[in-house]
Amino acid sequence: MIGNDDAPLISIVMPVYNVAHYLKDSIGSVFSQTGQNFEFIIINDGSTDDSLSKIEELLSTKCFNNIKVIQTENKGLSAARNLGIKKATGEYLFFLDSDDFLEKDFLETVSYHIISQKSDVIIFNYRNVDESGNKQYRQCSEYTSGIFTSESIMADYLEGNIQNYAWSYVAKRDLYMKSNTLFPVGKVYEDIPVFPRIVYFSKKIQVISDILYNYRQRDQSITREQQTQKIIKYLSDYLSNVEYNREWMLQSLGLKFREKIYTYSMNHYFQIIMIAAQQNSFPYNKLAEVTQCIQRDARNMFLTDLTIKRIVFIYALKLGLGRMCFRIIKSRSRLTT
Numbered sequence: 193m194i195g196n197d198d199a200p201l202i203s204i205v206m207p208v209y210n211v212a213h214y215l216k217d218s219i220g221s222v223f224s225q226t227g228q229n230f231e232f233i234i235i236n237d238g239s240t241d242d243s244l245s246k247i248e249e250l251l252s253t254k255c256f257n258n259i260k261v262i263q264t265e266n267k268g269l270s271a272a273r274n275l276g277i278k279k280a281t282g283e284y285l286f287f288l289d290s291d292d293f294l295e296k297d298f299l300e301t302v303s304y305h306i307i308s309q310k311s312d313v314i315i316f317n318y319r320n321v322d323e324s325g326n327k328q329y330r331q332c333s334e335y336t337s338g339i340f341t342s343e344s345i346m347a348d349y350l351e352g353n354i355q356n357y358a359w360s361y362v363a364k365r366d367l368y369m370k371s372n373t374l375f376p377v378g379k380v381y382e383d384i385p386v387f388p389r390i391v392y393f394s395k396k397i398q399v400i401s402d403i404l405y406n407y408r409q410r411d412q413s414i415t416r417e418q419q420t421q422k423i424i425k426y427l428s429d430y431l432s433n434v435e436y437n438r439e440w441m442l443q444s445l446g447l448k449f450r451e452k453i454y455t456y457s458m459n460h461y462f463q464i465i466m467i468a469a470q471q472n473s474f475p476y477n478k479l480a481e482v483t484q485c486i487q488r489d490a491r492n493m494f495l496t497d498l499t500i501k502r503i504v505f506i507y508a509l510k511l512g513l514g515r516m517c518f519r520i521i522k523s524r525s526r527l528t529t
Contacts, residue, residue, distance in 0.1 A: 199229040199303040205276030227299030238266030270375035311398040318405035350452040356387035384433035
């Protein structure tokens with residue numbers, strides 16, 4: 193076991209908004225850590241339920257001086273995380289979602305690898321848990337453990353082999369501060385523009401296979417929301433963040449990554465199409481921007497880089513048959529759900 197004197201200080205930032213029911217698990221998982229060199233920053237983002245009173249109840253029996261509770265008016269997850277970045281004092285920074293929870297050895301395991309390898313970023317594995325917190329004993333990704341350069345991790349990220357959730361890695365706080373990396377305020381899918389910048393400015397990245405995080409699958413999560421107007425907003429934000437990444441990476445990563453960047457972007461464009469197709473009443477005209485992006489990037493790709501289905505869709509767009517093609521995708525989507 194690592195002594196607190198040896199372990200780096202890790203700042204755990206947890207925004208909270210109307211999740212009173214889950215706070216016992218999330219906060220409890222921090223207090224039950226086998227490693228104890230941390231600061232815990234809880235940001236109550238204008239909750240209108242009993243979240244604040246639940247936080248106070250759970251903290252009432254603790255005498256730690258490393259816990260900060262910050263109350264703000266509701267500005268959203270990104271703004272709360274950005275506030276956490278500014279308030280944190282730890283050498284490393286980690287974001288915990290308030291409806292999820294950690295494994296007991298999260299801090300000890302991460303600290304051990306930081307001490308042994310002096311890495312800038314530690315990427316770890318996770319598992320899904322159901323609404324009640326019951327674990328699914330299958331990890332979500334098969335990561336190859338090892339020490340990697342920024343370039344190799346970026347290549348894996350662009351190929352879809354590395355997750356980019358804000359809670360799926362621990363990173364040096366300086367990486368956020370020196371690169372002025374913040375989460376986009378007012379947008380969902382806010383993780384998308386952050387991870388590539390953290391990787392880009394890192395020199396040494398360690399990937400470990402340990403399952404250290406439990407990701408709760410909530411019935412009312414963003415990806416399962418069925419209200420059309422919200423889905424339109426979510427997919428607009430999704431596209432905006434992907435486009436930001438595309439432009440930033442094309443400017444920053446150089447020619448050798450160009451083909452991978454176009455493939456990365458195209459994969460996300462079609463993911464947006466598929467999400468929209470799963471909604472019964474999603475209007476095709478709201479996909480105009482993403483179909484324009486598909487046609488734009490198709491000009492920069494070889495046919496061998498595209499699947500037959502994607503080639504068919506791209507030609508349908510050129511012939512003005514995109515709406516008909518979207519209807520076919522929607523009908524097939526209903527048959528498989």
